[in-house]
Amino acid sequence: MKFHKVAATSVFLSPHSFGRETQSIEYREDPLTGARCRINVRRAERLKETSAKxxxxxxxxxxxxxxxCPENVEQATPLFPAELCAEGRIRSGDCCFFPNLYPLAEYHATGTLTSRHFLELDQFEPYMLVDNLTATREYLARVSHHAQEVGYPIYLWNHLPPSAASMFHPHVQVLVDRKPTPYQDRLLQCSRDYFSRYGRCFWCDVVEEEKRRGERYIGEHNSVAVIAPFAPQGNREALIIFRGSSNLMGLRPEEASDFADCVVRLLRAYDRMGINSFNLCTFSARLGEEVPYYCLHAKLISRPVFQPFYRNDTGILERFHYEADIETPPEDTARKLKAFFEAG
Ligand SMILES: [Zn+2]
Structure with a gap:
């Protein structure tokens, strides 16, 4: 497996002494898709990301x-049409799923993670995610029964305004489309190509390779493994790989529980690092399709700390050139997150 990177330097005369300063920029390519990012660790100095909470x-x-919130949800959130869900909403434990009021897909649900209005990152518990994923699978089963032509799900969790969340109350969104997004399509195609070339699944290989190298391997919990990907798309990125499932609807209860355990550990690590806003998103094969060349996976990235006058971290390179501007090297991310997997 190739982890391709090229180093470059940029030279300028630094204020206020105007002495010569050299900074390093690393261009890295994702080992599967070739997608590029650039890393300059000095850029972290622009922010006080670990300032007081x-x-x-x-x-x-x-x-x-x-x-x-529980006292409003019955009146203030929409109902699914009866042909999709006779009960109107899907409930699992404390979680409640209902249609998104401003959908971006033919099937677009919103689901709460807890009845509590606000939680710090170290207050999320695995059962909240397990209940949420149980409701997600129930929603996907109903959608795929109702409309077999749609099949590509995205499970996403934006937390706090820097992540693009418009509501503080912890919630996820589940979208189901007829076609995969261009990036999802590329992941599936590259995974098929890798499989036909090497006769093995890239996702299983990358876990073994990172485990062998050690520098970006974070940990695992039964069916789920976590690494800091070589060429991340966001800061402090963790890649969570389900070794035994290709699609979100096929997730077994024990896999949902392993995933929940990993996400809670990662959020506690983020909290300890002073992070309070993040995005989490799944990348799934078609609903109901178990294929040997692809593993369902999710990515977690940190977003700028939510505080007065916080700065966005998505600029021209990400929006127009599809190349991430990174200030946290994956090797450093892995070292910091690993401790939360070693502690039992
Ligand atoms: Zn609320």
């Missing part, structure tokens, strides 16, 4: 105005 009390909003 922000005080959310002024901005979190009052729970009595939140449509996702």
């Amino acid at each position: 922000a005080d959310f009390s002024q901005v979190v909003g009052k729970p009595d105005e939140c449509p996702f």
